[in-house]
Amino acid sequence: MEQIVFQFLKRLKIPISSQYVETFLLTHPEFPSLLSVSDLLENLKLVHSIKRINREEIESLESPCLILPERSAKGLISVLTSSNLRKLKSEIASQSLIVISVNPSLINSTNQQKSDFFQEKIKNGAEGLLKITLIVLLGLFLFSIDSIFDFFWVMTSIFGAVVSYLIFSKDLGFKFDVIDKFCNSGKKASCDEILQSEKSIVFGFLKFSDLIISLFVFQLVILGLFVLSDRSINEVWPLFMGIALLSIPAVLYSVYLQYAVLKTWCKLCLIVSAILILQFGMLIGNFFDETIYWGVEDLLGTILLAISYPIILSLTFLVRSRTQEFNTFYQRAVHSERIKNSPKVFYDLLKQQNKAHYSPLYHELVIGNPNAPIKLIIVSNLYCAPCKVQHEEVSRLVESNKEYLSVSMRFVKINKQFNKDISSTQYLLQYWWDNIHNTEKESSLTEQLIHSWFSEMNVESFASSHPLKELKLSNEVKAMAELQEKWIEEIGVSKTPTIFINDYELPSLYTIADLHRILPDLAEYYFLENQHSNLKS
Template sequence: MIHLVKKYLDINRFSNEKPAFEDLFLSHPNYPSVFAITDSLDMLSIENIAIKVPKEQFPELPEAFLAIFKEELVLVHKKDGQIAIETAKAEKKQIPSNAFLEDWNGVIIAMEPNEAVTGKSVAFNYKGLQYGLPAVALIALSLAFNAYGLNHAITLITSVIGLIISIFIVQEKLGYKNEMVSKFCNINPNTSCDSVIKSNQSEINKWVGFSDLPLLFFGVNVLSVLLQPVGSVPIVGALSVISIPVIIYSVWLQKFKVKKWCVLCLAVSIVIVAQAVTFWMAFGSEVNIAFSNLYFYLFVSVLFASIWLLLKPVLEDKVKAEGSAKELKRFKRDYKLFDFLSKEIPVLDGFQRLEGLVFGNKNAEVNLAIIISPSCGHCHKAFQDAYELYLKFPEKVFLNVLFNINPENNENPYKPVVENLLALNHHDPKKAEEAIIDWHIKKMGLDQWKEKWAVTTIDMKANHQIHQQYHWCGANEFNYTPVKLINGKMFPNEYEISELKYFFNAFSEEKAIMENNSVQA
């Protein structure tokens, strides 16, 4: 399902949002569902809609959209009266419009294209460069310091190809999904790399499975040929010939036991056969392998196998940890849990009379208040997180910044910061916004800040608010900062302000219910 949405993001020029979407979608409490898709897109501020459309309006739909077809999500392309659909299993087929309409339930997910992107952007794969450059450097060094014949070059090239395919096999086994590989592996209904690689028949023992063998074989071959091509190529060829029975067993396993074809496994088999043919053509039945070359190959084999057997459990634990983290995120993003942890404010009376620095839409479903102090280091982060949430969702968030500072303590060097902020706010809220950003986000020094934002006189209203806010905090025993309040309740300590975006839909529904109840009353 996820690769269809990611492909749809590509079509609408949101390629840079794919990693963020994947993280939000997989950790959504309603995963996997249409709501999880649309909610995740909402959090990324991508305009989208999930709606049931009358079939008569089908011609008016965009050229590409997601739809529920035969009770599963598909990516739909309309062109010249034909419908091209792609399924979650990466299967593609062309069907006439009338055939599509018969099995389509009318539900679509559509999104607005990203108009901010003027040209086709090309994502640069830094990770590929990170691994590719050292590999190219090793091959270049080997070519520079060793004499390569045609059969040596062919063996090296086929071994590198085999190693790359082997890495894809291990990724499938561990659960790392690669879009390109998934397309090849599910090229038709009879192919499924996942079914073969993860089947019980593919396990040899608890340490090594058939999915490890290609990686070990080609990894050792590449390393040996790079370091000692002349001595290693005959051994690689001989082992390729010996491996033919294993290939036959692999094909039998796929055909009669699993009853699915693994495209990656077949590709590995072809590479090994190619190496065996190259060996037979170059050496025939007469081959002499020096003991020193055999010792070298065995040494490399033990070294590579030891490294892999040490590394494999680490990778498996990492995959399990990532899966657990997603499950925990899903649990944490359940609004019922957030609401349960949001405790009532002990003394709410008087809160509406507190006037601080306000940002955003006063009618927003999220009413966030933070009570901070200019001398508090943690308040810098609280304000920055809250302010960034407001900037990203100005229509959904109303931010109210209040202060907790003793008005009687004239020895507090930070008292003028609050006085000046509130005085500025009464006369020019825009300047007050710039001033609080200088203090909490840019972290300007006290003397420099006072020099820039000093107000000639502090009016009575500012002083009155300092007293009111301080006494209201005292009545609630808020003897600390920052204090975070959300929609008239205490913000749970178990959550970060940035995580509020996960609950926008829930807050909106809650607000609608409250408004409906008040109208009925």
């Protein structure tokens, strides 16, 4: 599902990274339901609608859209044009469909999403450059081969390495849509059934996929070393003949296992078997034709080369083990995040935290919607680096949840002074009072003011760019600072930044960044809670 949604958004030219889409969907508490997709679109600020239709209404839909046939094995379908809709009607048997229609013209990506998208473009560019480099090196390698027999042998090794890589990847659980479709087409065809069978395990721990990818990588490494060192490739043929002789029983066992025991076929395994038989045939043919040299001039060197195969096999086994461990860890982490991102879990944990009465203070710095159902307080130190990071995250949180969120900023007492009568905190508050308080754009200007402070965290530099009208504290600002300090002392704040949400301290398991996923549903919880309280009263 996650790849279908990403490709859908990508084709709509929406600047979003595949990692962001995958992480959002997989860690959504309702994955793989369409609610997870809808929440993703909501998070991206994409205007969309969801409805259920009959199959006969398909052609009347507006594209682009995502369609999920109900009670059907067919998964989520991406539709970009009206012509796709007409074609789709003839392919879907299900009479009931759920449709998410999307308006791609209205989108407001956050800075973080733009940054992720840019980083992914750089990564994709680097991967593309690496592929081009490998292709060029491979071309130079093939160009340096002066024998037709050597050339075709190298081509079979490359093709075998590619197919065995696909088998190895599938064995580890990676999905390739085109390959999966190829493997499962036709009667009695299932690569996964063969690869996951206990019969495919050798010596109790090695798998068929380990052996074959190691074999072809071994061939390419040995051939590459000989070509680059200007040594004659003829020296490797006796070694390759020995390995080819050992591979024939493995090929016969693989075919027997598929035909007689499991009674199903792995097409990729059959391709590998065909390549190994072809290589064996090429060596046998040249052996009788005596077109290549079969003597062993350097016995010790040949033995050392042969030892490199078990080394490559051991590395392959290590890669498999570490990848499986990572996949297990990743799946557990995804499951944990899915639970963590549940609004109900967050709400219940929040209610178990230390309670601090909100009690709006006399004239304080607020950004966001003052009437929002969720009121967040961030207690900061003006010279605290982690506070700077959290204030930046708060800005992003407000940007994407303006209708749900109000953020009040309170500051701990600090000893750093602008002069003997005014502290750094008091200077900031006085500037806010003189220039921002009660203005039409109070929220956005307050946000800019805090950003300006934390970009420098130096009162002299700040004062030069934000001069006071008069170097004197007003009675209102004195009262503001005293009330904040008194409230912080009564609550018992011992560290900065400390976050409170609707009277409760943010659970230690969560950060402000986690709230991006939770706030919309959390606002609904508080809305229902307020309704219940009103009914009781």
